[in-house]
Structure formats: structure tokens, C-alpha cells
Amino acid sequence: MTAYDSANPAAATYQAGQPHPDPRDTHGHGASGHGPETHHIGLTTYLIIFAILMVLLVVTVGAAFVNFGHHVLNIVIAMGVAVVKTTVVVMYFMHVKYSSRLTQVFVVSGVFWLGILFVLLFGDYQTREALPSSNGWTKNLPASSEHGGGRFGADGGTTNLPANRSDEQAAQHERPADAPPHPSGGTGRRE
Amino acid sequence: MSTSHGPLAHQFDDLAQQKEAVTLGMWAFLATEVMFFGGAFAAYAVCRDAYPEAFAAASNQENWWIGALNTGVLLCSSLTMALAVWRAQYGDNRGVIRFVGLTALAATIFLGVKAYEYTHLIVHDHAPFLSSFQFDPPQFADGARLFLSFYFFVTGLHATHMVVGLGLMTWLVLKARRGEFTPANYNPVEVIGLYWHFVDIVWIFAYPLFYLVDRTAAAAGH
Numbered sequence: 246m247t248a249y250d251s252a253n254p255a256a257a258t259y260q261a262g263q264p265h266p267d268p269r270d271t272h273g274h275g276a277s278g279h280g281p282e283t284h285h286i287g288l289t290t291y292l293i294i295f296a297i298l299m300v301l302l303v304v305t306v307g308a309a310f311v312n313f314g315h316h317v318l319n320i321v322i323a324m325g326v327a328v329v330k331t332t333v334v335v336m337y338f339m340h341v342k343y344s345s346r347l348t349q350v351f352v353v354s355g356v357f358w359l360g361i362l363f364v365l366l367f368g369d370y371q372t373r374e375a376l377p378s379s380n381g382w383t384k385n386l387p388a389s390s391e392h393g394g395g396r397f398g399a400d401g402g403t404t405n406l407p408a409n410r411s412d413e414q415a416a417q418h419e420r421p422a423d424a425p426p427h428p429s430g431g432t433g434r435r436e
Numbered sequence: 437m438s439t440s441h442g443p444l445a446h447q448f449d450d451l452a453q454q455k456e457a458v459t460l461g462m463w464a465f466l467a468t469e470v471m472f473f474g475g476a477f478a479a480y481a482v483c484r485d486a487y488p489e490a491f492a493a494a495s496n497q498e499n500w501w502i503g504a505l506n507t508g509v510l511l512c513s514s515l516t517m518a519l520a521v522w523r524a525q526y527g528d529n530r531g532v533i534r535f536v537g538l539t540a541l542a543a544t545i546f547l548g549v550k551a552y553e554y555t556h557l558i559v560h561d562h563a564p565f566l567s568s569f570q571f572d573p574p575q576f577a578d579g580a581r582l583f584l585s586f587y588f589f590v591t592g593l594h595a596t597h598m599v600v601g602l603g604l605m606t607w608l609v610l611k612a613r614r615g616e617f618t619p620a621n622y623n624p625v626e627v628i629g630l631y632w633h634f635v636d637i638v639w640i641f642a643y644p645l646f647y648l649v650d651r652t653a654a655a656a657g658h
Binding site: 294298311331338348355370 | 512629637
């Protein structure tokens with residue numbers, strides 16, 4: 246291993262957006278010694294953040310049992326609270342609030358890339374029924390799903406509801422031939 | 437400090453640059469982990485959209501308060517890990533050992549609870565990877581099996597990350613016992629702390645997604 250020459254360190258060329266410390270400062274004091282985050286985050290802050298996280302946990306659980314009217318609201322609230330908790334953990338526990346801009350770019354990039362994944366993947370599945378030529382991928386799911394709550398299909402999932410279905414239609418509604426046999430031996434279809 | 441084994445590696449100009457590089461390296465890794473778990477969550481979302489009632493039925497059979505307890509335990513571990521980094525910033529190696537030890541304890545409790553949950557599911561024939569799988573009501577069986585596949589995969593992957601974290605914590609304690617951390621050199625504690633907080637964040641999303649699906653019908657709780 247090359248010996249570190251404390252008397253003559255390499256020329257200071259590092260530019261990362263941080264205030265660059267005196268290169269002759271070999272013991273790492275000043276701005277680089279403790280890192281800017283040390284001067285901002287103390288024990289009290291950590292405890293307050295922890296309390297906030299615990300409160301938000303209670304909110305998450307409590308809100309899950311409340312009926313907000315529309316079904317979708319529960320998941321929106323649950324994910325919203327999770328995002329707030331994550332932001333708090335990232336900013337304070339992970340010190341990103343006090344990190345260099347470059348570090349913050351790395352953090353945002355990871356989340357942004359996940360956003361690309363979500364947009365393209367969900368966009369794919371959510372638009373399948375809208376295309377006239379597509380069969381909608383959920384039409385080929387095993388029958389148990391269509392009776393267990395599937396809301397897809399060109400008919401909006403209403404064809405096989407008891408009020409809309411004749412006995413002939415029910416008999417004609419076969420399982421796809423290549424679907425795996427139902428584990429319990431039955432089809433789960435309402436007769 | 438003019439020894440050949442100072443805290444500064446030879447490729448860096450100074451400790452600040454080394455610290456920045458080490459932190460960026462861990463964040464680059466965490467970005468890949470975001471994509472790893474994010475992909476699993478995205479697939480889960482698509483499947484949940486296709487089997488909404490089956491997923492709700494399967495989720496309602498999970499024990500929400502055990503999951504909530506585990507979430508609380510993991511949040512505690514995040515606090516203790518943050519405090520370990522805080523002590524490391526002052527070169528307090530004993531404090532590092534104390535708080536990393538507490539973090540490891542919380543992690544072990546979490547994993548123990550998870551082992552109980554897995555055993556419970558297997559014993560009740562809800563393990564999707566076993567041929568003995570069955571689910572009541574039977575018309576939800578396919579969707580429930582899919583839900584449980586995601587449950588075991590995501591929480592199992594998460595638990596694996598926690599076990600790796602325990603190994604890293606052991607390494608930290610060994611280094612701290614040798615008094616290696618100083619205000620100028622505590623990078624390992626910082627970045628392992630980043631890893632652990634990420635593991636916590638994954639669970640922050642996993643808990644409501646798996647345990648709290650459509651609980652409004654069961655307002656009295658499970």
C-alpha cells in the first residue's frame with residue numbers, strides 16, 4: 246500500500262459541490278472533519294423524527310379501517326403516508342437533507358427510474374382494455390377470478406353476474422383449456 | 437498522521453472526498469435495490485388490480501397487529517442505527533457498539549416474529565409453494581395463492597436483506613471493539629446505516645401493501 250504523505254498531499258482538484266477543505270488539513274478538521282450533517286442533527290432531532298414515524302404508523306393502521314367512501318382512497322392514503330415516512334427517513338436518518346447536491350441527485354435518480362418503471366408498466370396494463378383489438382389480459386385469467394371479483398372484460402365484468410346471466414350462458418362459460426387444474430378440485434364457479 | 441495505514445485510501449485526495457465517494461457508492465447500490473424491490477411491488481400492484489377481492493380476502497387473513505408490531509420494531513431499529521452513526525461521528529466506539537447491538541436485537545426480534553408468521557401460514561396450508569395449499573373461500577384460491585406468492589417473495593427477500601444487515605452489524609461491532617472509528621473516519625457506520633434505513637423503507641411500503649388491503653369491511657379488526 247502506498248504511504249500517505251501527510252506533508253504533501255495531492256493537489257486539490259476535487260469539486261463535488263462541497264466547500265473544499267484545505268488540502269493541508271490532514272486530520273480532517275474543519276468542514277470535512279465531522280461533515281456538515283453533524284452540526285445539524287442532534288439527539289433531539291432523531292427522537293422527534295422517530296416520534297413522527299410512530300405516529301404515522303398509527304395513522305396508517307387507523308386509516309386502513311376507515312371507510313372513506315371510494316375504495317381507491319384507502320390505498321392512496323396508505324401510500325401517501327408511506328411516502329411521507331420514507332421522505333422523513335431519507336432526509337434525516339439518512340442525512341440527505343444535509344448531503345451534497347450530487348448525493349441528492351443520486352437519490353432522486355433512483356426514485357425517478359422507479360417512476361419510469363411504474364408509468365410504463367401500469368400504462369401497459371391499464372390501456373389494454375381500451376384498445377379495440379386487444380382481448381384485455383384479464384379475460385383469460387382462471388374463472389375463479391372472474392367470479393371472485395374481476396372487474397375487467399369488455400362487458401365491464403357484468404356478463405356473469407347472476408342477474409345478467411342465463412343458464413345457457415353459464416354452461417357455455419368454460420375455463421381456458423390451458424389453465425392449471427383448480428387446487429381444491431372444484432372450479433369455484435357459482436352454479 | 438503519516439503512517440502507511442491511515443484512514444485515507446491512496447486514491448483519494450482527502451478524507452472529505454473519500455467520505456463523499458463512499459456515500460455515493462452506497463447510494464448507487466441503493467438505487468439498484470430500489471429498482472429490485474420496486475419491480476416486485478409493481479408486479480404485485482398489477483396482480484392485485486386483477487384479483488382485487490381475492491387479494492383482499494388473503495390479506496385480511498394476515499394478522500395486522502403482528503405486522504404493525506413488527507413495523508414498530510423496525511422503526512426502533514432505524515432510530516438505534518441512526519444513533520449509532522451519531523455516536524460514531526464523535527468517535528464514541530462504545531456508543532457505536534451499544535446502538536448497533538440494539539439495532540441487531542430489534543432485527544432479531546423482527547425475524548423471530550416473521551418466522552412465527554411463516555410457520556403459521558405453512559401450518560394452515562397457506563404456503564403457495566406447497567401442494568397442500570388450500571384457501572377458503574375456494575373461488576378466491578387462485579388469487580390468494582398469487583397474493584401469498586408475492587407475500588413470501590417480498591417479505592422473504594426483505595428478511596434476507598435483514599440477515600445480511602445483521603452480518604454487516606457484526607462486522608461493525610468487531611471494528612468498534614478495536615476502537616477504529618474516529619470523527620475523521622466513521623464511513624462504514626454511515627453507509628451500513630444507509631443500507632439499514634433502506635431495508636426499513638422497504639418494509640414501510642410492504643406492511644400496508646400486504647397487511648392492510650381492504651380492511652374497511654372488518655372495521656373491528658382481525
